[in-house]
Amino acid sequence: MVKAGLIGLGKMGISHCAILNAYPNVDLVGVADTSKLLRWGIGKYSTIPMYDDYKAMIREANPDCVFIATPTSSHFAIASYCLEQGKHVFLEKPCCLNYADTSALRKMAEERNLLVQIGYHNRFLGTFSEVRRLISAGELGEIYNFTAESYGPVVIKQKEETWRSKRTEGGGCLYDYASHVINLVSYLMGEIKGVRGTRLQKVFSKGVEDAVYSTLFLDSGASGHLAVSWSEESFRKMSTKISIYGRKGRLECDSQELKVFFNTSENPPDKQGWHISYLTDHTPRVDYFLRGEEYSSQVNDFVNRVASGDTDSINSIKYSGETDRIIELLIKDAELGGE
Amino acid sequence: MDRVIFGDNQFFGVDHLSEENARKKAQRFKDTREIIKVLDAAHEVGIRTFMCTTYARIAEITEHFKSDPAKYQDWKFYPCMPYAHKYANAVTELGIGGALNHFTGGSVMGGLLKGGMAVVQRDAFKMMQLMVDAELQMFKGVSAPVIFLQNVVTDLLIGLGMEEFFVEFEKYLKKKYNAEAGFITMNLPLTTRRLQAAGISKPIVCASLNKIGFRMTGSMEENKQVLAESGVRGIAMQVYAAGAIKPREAMDYACSLKGVESILFGASSKAHIEETYNLINELST
Numbered sequence: 001m002v003k004a005g006l007i008g009l010g011k012m013g014i015s016h017c018a019i020l021n022a023y024p025n026v027d028l029v030g031v032a033d034t035s036k037l038l039r040w041g042i043g044k045y046s047t048i049p050m051y052d053d054y055k056a057m058i059r060e061a062n063p064d065c066v067f068i069a070t071p072t073s074s075h076f077a078i079a080s081y082c083l084e085q086g087k088h089v090f091l092e093k094p095c096c097l098n099y100a101d102t103s104a105l106r107k108m109a110e111e112r113n114l115l116v117q118i119g120y121h122n123r124f125l126g127t128f129s130e131v132r133r134l135i136s137a138g139e140l141g142e143i144y145n146f147t148a149e150s151y152g153p154v155v156i157k158q159k160e161e162t163w164r165s166k167r168t169e170g171g172g173c174l175y176d177y178a179s180h181v182i183n184l185v186s187y188l189m190g191e192i193k194g195v196r197g198t199r200l201q202k203v204f205s206k207g208v209e210d211a212v213y214s215t216l217f218l219d220s221g222a223s224g225h226l227a228v229s230w231s232e233e234s235f236r237k238m239s240t241k242i243s244i245y246g247r248k249g250r251l252e253c254d255s256q257e258l259k260v261f262f263n264t265s266e267n268p269p270d271k272q273g274w275h276i277s278y279l280t281d282h283t284p285r286v287d288y289f290l291r292g293e294e295y296s297s298q299v300n301d302f303v304n305r306v307a308s309g310d311t312d313s314i315n316s317i318k319y320s321g322e323t324d325r326i327i328e329l330l331i332k333d334a335e336l337g338g339e
Numbered sequence: 340m341d342r343v344i345f346g347d348n349q350f351f352g353v354d355h356l357s358e359e360n361a362r363k364k365a366q367r368f369k370d371t372r373e374i375i376k377v378l379d380a381a382h383e384v385g386i387r388t389f390m391c392t393t394y395a396r397i398a399e400i401t402e403h404f405k406s407d408p409a410k411y412q413d414w415k416f417y418p419c420m421p422y423a424h425k426y427a428n429a430v431t432e433l434g435i436g437g438a439l440n441h442f443t444g445g446s447v448m449g450g451l452l453k454g455g456m457a458v459v460q461r462d463a464f465k466m467m468q469l470m471v472d473a474e475l476q477m478f479k480g481v482s483a484p485v486i487f488l489q490n491v492v493t494d495l496l497i498g499l500g501m502e503e504f505f506v507e508f509e510k511y512l513k514k515k516y517n518a519e520a521g522f523i524t525m526n527l528p529l530t531t532r533r534l535q536a537a538g539i540s541k542p543i544v545c546a547s548l549n550k551i552g553f554r555m556t557g558s559m560e561e562n563k564q565v566l567a568e569s570g571v572r573g574i575a576m577q578v579y580a581a582g583a584i585k586p587r588e589a590m591d592y593a594c595s596l597k598g599v600e601s602i603l604f605g606a607s608s609k610a611h612i613e614e615t616y617n618l619i620n621e622l623s624t
Binding site for chain 2: 014015017018019021022041042044045046047048162236256278279280281283285286287288289290291
């Protein structure tokens with residue numbers, strides 16, 4: 001039985017709370033949030049112990065691992081405290097607001113042999129995992145280009161402000177939607193080494209960008225376009241799509257559908273042409289479902305690693321912390337204004 | 340409950356397999372009259388129950404059914420609330436406090452400021468009732484004998500262990516609307532056990548039930564057993580597993596499950612509706 005604590009009851013925090021509480025091999029020993037309303041609401045009608053102070057929760061409930069789902073600006077302080085106390089950490093994305101903090105966290109985790117896993121849940125989505133498998137197996141040949149896009153209807157008109165409308169708090173489309181897509185690109189095709197022609201576009205927000213456009217250059221030599229907007233009313237919910245071009249074939253993939261085309265010159269006749277498969281073909285069963293298998297799968301993966309002492313997850317800070325480096329590159333590049 | 344229940348995903352840009360298909364349907368059904376045509380086709384075929392999310396546009400549809408009471412006298416709506424994306428996007432944008440404020444007309448934060456926690460605590464169930472009333476506004480004057488909680492809400496509350504809300508929800512529907520509560524879930528065995536432990540002995544539970552286990556939690560055997568032995572009144576949805584199973588094979592499985600009272604499906608053409616309706620009836624005898 002793994003003892004887990006949780007800090008922060010926002011949208012992701014509540015989702016983690018339900019998954020952890022439903023998970024048979026996890027004992028959710030404490031949840032901390034600064035909101036009296038939420039502490040009361042969940043505390044009164046469930047048996048989950050609630051705390052107003054996360055340090056008190058860690059001291060008194062003594063979990064083996066802590067899920068942190070607070071606004072990004074607080075991640076570094078809270079995560080370093082947890083690591084100092086010897087706790088494994090599941091940290092919501094993005095990791096930190098600057099790469100220096102992320103690197104410091106990674107160093108702390110490595111020195112203490114603790115796992116820090118980041119909540120980029122696309123890494124646990126069936127169709128994207130299949131894309132990674134195809135690319136790693138060389139099925140598309142050498143990759144030379146890609147387009148990575150995500151759209152959704154978060155800010156579709158001017159509205160009152162929250163922490164999400166302040167860059168210093170981790171608000172804006174870059175830290176939110178775009179970080180997922182950047183992370184997905186590195187998961188599928190390897191590290192990003194540079195960015196050019198970045199535009200952080202305000203559509204409706206005053207303080208932060210609502211859209212992110214850039215060209216990404218990978219270690220492998222491939223390059224591709226990034227186009228992300230959370231101000232797209234035409235999409236019912238966040239929709240991420242990636243198109244990848246290789247010398248042996250190409251593919252298009254979203255959370256539901258994977259379409260692969262194998263070229264004639266490099267493939268045996270029975271393999272050539274289109275192959276379409278669906279989420280149903282690539283999704284492992286989970287014990288408890290809330291909003292998508294990938295949310296349960298990532299918690300499951302983390303908890304199993306905590307139980308076995310394994311500190312190298314596909315979403316550990318060693319890999320997914322690098323997204324913060326790319327976010328910094330994009331901000332710097334955008335400041336050049338295309339010069 | 341009727342053996343066949345007609346669903347609404349096809350009308351509102353939902354397609355579990357393909358966003359392109361979803362878009363084509365969204366375009367066609369932008370005109371509510373197109374939805375009504377399909378519902379009329381379902382009515383002609385013999386379907387009498389329409390399960391639908393509480394989107395704003397449902398109001399236009401209920402108007403149509405009220406316009407000819409004689410023709411539609413045995414037509415039933417099964418409303419499913421709340422329309423979750425509306426709330427999820429608001430939470431991302433406004434935070435949980437801001438979203439609650441937005442949807443309750445400021446009563447949460449207003450209550451906190453005026454009377455402190457005591458006011459909000461006393462009124463927590465009242466707040467749930469206000470939200471239920473708001474969502475059911477559109478169904479005034481039509482028959483809505485079973486009212487469902489969407490899976491996001493059911494599964495969240497099940498995960499958090501807050502079953503007391505289900506009991507209050509059920510009581511309130513009975514008292515104010517003379518309706519039964521239904522629960523949509525992706526976790527049939529867990530939800531059924533928890534509802535029964537909370538005192539809802541024969542819960543109406545609508546869940547993914549298909550031959551390949553898509554969007555099903557717990558083992559296939561466990562699902563089968565809970566349906567057959569627990570007293571749950573099951574509604575099978577996602578019977579085709581988002582298109583992965585061929586119609587006859589899919590319906591053959593769903594119809595064979597003991598404890599499944601109804602089968603939910605959606606379609607956009609009369610021929611397809613008729614074919615599916617006949618198939619379910621054929622396999623149910």
